[in-house]
Amino acid sequence: MTFYSGAMVTGVLIDWGGVLTTSLSDSIGRWIAADRIDADRYYAVMGELIDHAYRGGDGESSIHALERGELDGADFERDLAARLLTLDGAPPVAEGLLERMFAGFERVDTMYDMLRDVRAGGVKTCLLSNSWSNTYPRDGWDELFDAVVISGEVGMRKPEERIYLHALDLLGLSGEECVFIDDIEANIDAARALGITGIHHRDADTTLAQLEPVLRLTLRGTGL
Incomplete structure (x- = not known):
């Protein structure tokens, strides 16, 4: 379920494992x-x-x-x-x-296309991921993200409030100006407490359908 304040959203915070990858x-x-x-x-x-x-x-x-x-x-x-x-x-x-x-994580191209679409639409993006001492496939990240926040690199983790505030600061946006996509409900609840719109990711098509009205953009994978 998406909780949306109706404010102009110009930033996307997004998880990696289970969101930009298969579950x-x-x-x-x-x-x-x-x-x-x-x-x-x-x-x-x-x-x-x-x-x-x-x-x-x-x-x-x-x-x-x-x-x-x-x-x-x-x-x-x-x-x-x-x-x-x-x-x-x-x-x-x-x-x-x-x-x-x-090792079974596979890239979900629909979600990567979404990131390109929203950046082309003037929306800022930030990867916000909890790491388990794992490596990330960073090729092309400069084209996808305005900021990258990985828990093990910043000494903070979701659902701690401070990691969301750090991500917002990097984007130069308020919570009300951002939407957060994650597959763990506790992480979304923590973001919502800061005024961030939350989308609980289950699959790419559902997430994109919920994201379009929040960003007021048309995204690939939703009927184009």
């Missing part, structure tokens, strides 16, 4: 099959970590530290691997675990 759940599913991971155990372990990191909880978790760049990816891999099991009853190989988890 995280698809990538995780491929990794679970390829590495023969005990899926029930994985979802129980990761569900607890994600719930604490994004839905509140006392204290900090390893995900908080990983996303801010305070915890090395290799250390997180060792910790996570020790909590998991393969179908053979042994822990999975820790080295390269995160790379294998995200």
Whole structure:
């Protein structure tokens, strides 16, 4: 659902994994099959970590530290691997675990076309992504983004208020002048608290249909 204030929106903040790429759940599913991971155990372990990191909880978790760049990816891999099991009853190989988890991400061209369209329409764009010590395919980013905010590089993470304020400052816009697209509801709620219009991304066609009236632009992929 989109909550739109009706103000003139001239900035787009957008997530990477699961928005500019295919879904995280698809990538995780491929990794679970390829590495023969005990899926029930994985979802129980990761569900607890994600719930604490994004839905509140006392204290900090390893995900908080990983996303801010305070915890090395290799250390997180060792910790996570020790909590998991393969179908053979042994822990999975820790080295390269995160790379294998995200290897199934595929670029969604419709979303990249949207970024080109909105910039051509005079709208500023900012990538706003929580990183898990992963690398990003940055080729062509100068043509897509006016600013890039990656959590591990700035020491802040979504849904912390300060990372949204940092992104807005880089664009030189207020919250009311921006829309934020993300696939995690908690991140959108935090943005909305700052006056930013929020779009909960589920698929490219739905997001573009919701984005067009907010930006008052016609975008490729919506009937052109």
